Amino acid sequence: MAHLVIENITTAYDKADVLQDVSLEVEPGKITCILGSNGSGKSTLIRSILGLTPPRRGRILFDGQPITHLATHRIIASGIACIPEGRKVFPKMSVAENLRLGAYQESDQAVVARRLDQVHEIFPRLKERTGQFAGTMSGGEQAMVSIGRGLMAAPKLLIIDEPSLGLSPLYVKENFNVIRRINELGITVLLVEQNVHQTLAIAHAGYVLLQGRVVARGSAAELADNEEVHAAYFG
Amino acid sequence: MDLGLLGQYLLNGLMLGMIYAMVAVGFTLFFGVLDVIKFSHGDVLMVGTFAGLATYLGLESVGIDSPWLQLLLVVLVSVSAMAVLGALIAKFLILPLKDAPPLNTLLATLMLGSVLRESVRLFYPNGSNPKPFPRLLPTDEWSLGTLTLRVDNLILLAAGVAAIVGVHLLITRTKLGLAIRAVAQDGETARIMGINFEWIVLLTFGLGSGLAALAGVMNGLYYNETNFGIGLLLGVIGFSAAILGGLGNVYGAILGGFIFAGLQTLGSVALPAVLPSVPSAYKDVFAFTAVIVIMAWKPTGLIAEKSSERV
Helix, strand or coil: CCCEEEEEEEECCCCCCCEEEEEEEECCCCEEEEECCCCCCHHHHHHHHHCCCCCCEEEEEECCEECCCCCHHHHHHCCEEEECCCCCCCCCCEHHHHHHHHCCCCCCHHHHHHHHHHHHHHCHHHHHCCCCEHHHCCHHHHHHHHHHHHHHCCCCEEEEECCCCCCCHHHHHHHHHHHHHHHHCCCEEEEEECCHHHHHHHCCEEEEEECCEEEEEEEHHHHHCCHHHHHHHHC | CCHHHHHHHHHHHHHHHHHHHHHHHHHHHHHHHHCCCCCCHHHHHHHHHHHHHHHHHHHHHCCCCCHHHHHHHHHHHHHHHHHHHHHHHHHHHHHHHCCCCHHHHHHHHHHHHHHHHHHHHHHCCCCCCCEECCCCCCCCEEEECCEEEEHHHHHHHHHHHHHHHHHHHHHHHCHHHHHHHHHHHCHHHHHHCCCCHHHHHHHHHHHHHHHHHHHHHHHHHHHCEECCCHHHHHHHHHHHHHHHHCCCCHHHHHHHHHHHHHHHHHHHHHHHHHCCCCCHHHHHHHHHHHHHHHHHHCCCCCCCCCCCCCC
């Protein structure tokens, strides 16, 4: 299971990015996307789920358990991992240390080693560069570190925040393929993106955020034809 | 100058450098994980020294007089009590001010330092006078020509090296060290990795404060004397050493500690030789002046610190 339910949350913090009465659901096994332009509240939504900026009202349930006001490390322990916006690799750490931090809550070395093998299988480049400082890598390679680090947690639900931001078109395409593969491994994905067409091409369902509110919801096919989606971006 | 005297200066400089490095590492760790400057650090060292002294007097009064057992308990009580005190200061003074301007933390800990200092002066029996610190280490001497080696000094040097190497291994080789470095480089991403941010901060403050207590006990054992004001000077020196090396960088802090001790030693040798009217007690003035010059030359410290290069 990896069933995330968000019920009527309102989140505010000093950076003006605000959520008002947002409800949504991430179904187990699926790729659910959140579309929205800058300032629509996407980042705040993720911060709310992760407990970095807890909502003022409403509640968040993961597999039926409320996680609304848990500390971030407890929310992670419940099986949620996040690939943060801008990749956020630890620049002065090696690739190996970055990946180890992804599995921080796992203390069984054998399990960690097994997950590392899986990540190396998906990204052979990371195995070649295992001792390199992540800060000295190219943007595309850092994206691999960041995604690999998220996978090291072996999460039930993986939140992916703006994976295509700042990457060359070739890497963007590759990234979306990787996300699809991750989902095929059985990991539920919450994908937050600005890139409408490529996102809807791999997502099963999604929501559109505009100025902190959900203005449209539906299957990927429905959203592709939805006027609100176009309005949210181009209107 | 004869070789024996030179050796004596060298050993003394190494000893001081070790103590300064241990204090400076605390400053740099605290700055690393929370971007704060904790000015009560030197006074925590002093309280640790007095806790060690009180432990010794307590053991004497109940008739436990084996020096090794006394030493073990003095170090154990001092280090663990200050580790707890450091964590408590972090929990109740520094973390609540996390979102306030850093100057507030600086000011609050500066005042806490005064409170600790004056409390020892007022409430420790006869606290305003210097206290003899017991000689718990064997004081056998070896003479090598004009150089005299004392066993206790060698043991202290070895203990200092062990403490610093221990910190290095903890930071680079353990999971706790990995978490401390992660929090130092990017606290929020560290939390997203599932690291218990507050717990790591408390452990880091405990670690730095325990290290300062050990430095205080070593300082007491070295000079066989302590007083309520030692934390002030050692705090300022440790802070200077941390800045000198580049605040946030553990190796910079260690390097800074030894450089400061080297400058002091140079000052105490060179000043009277060059200016006979200036006593060697002005070595601190010489060292601090040199630090100011070095800072003007390398404003970000000798090991350049960018925000991404913590711990």
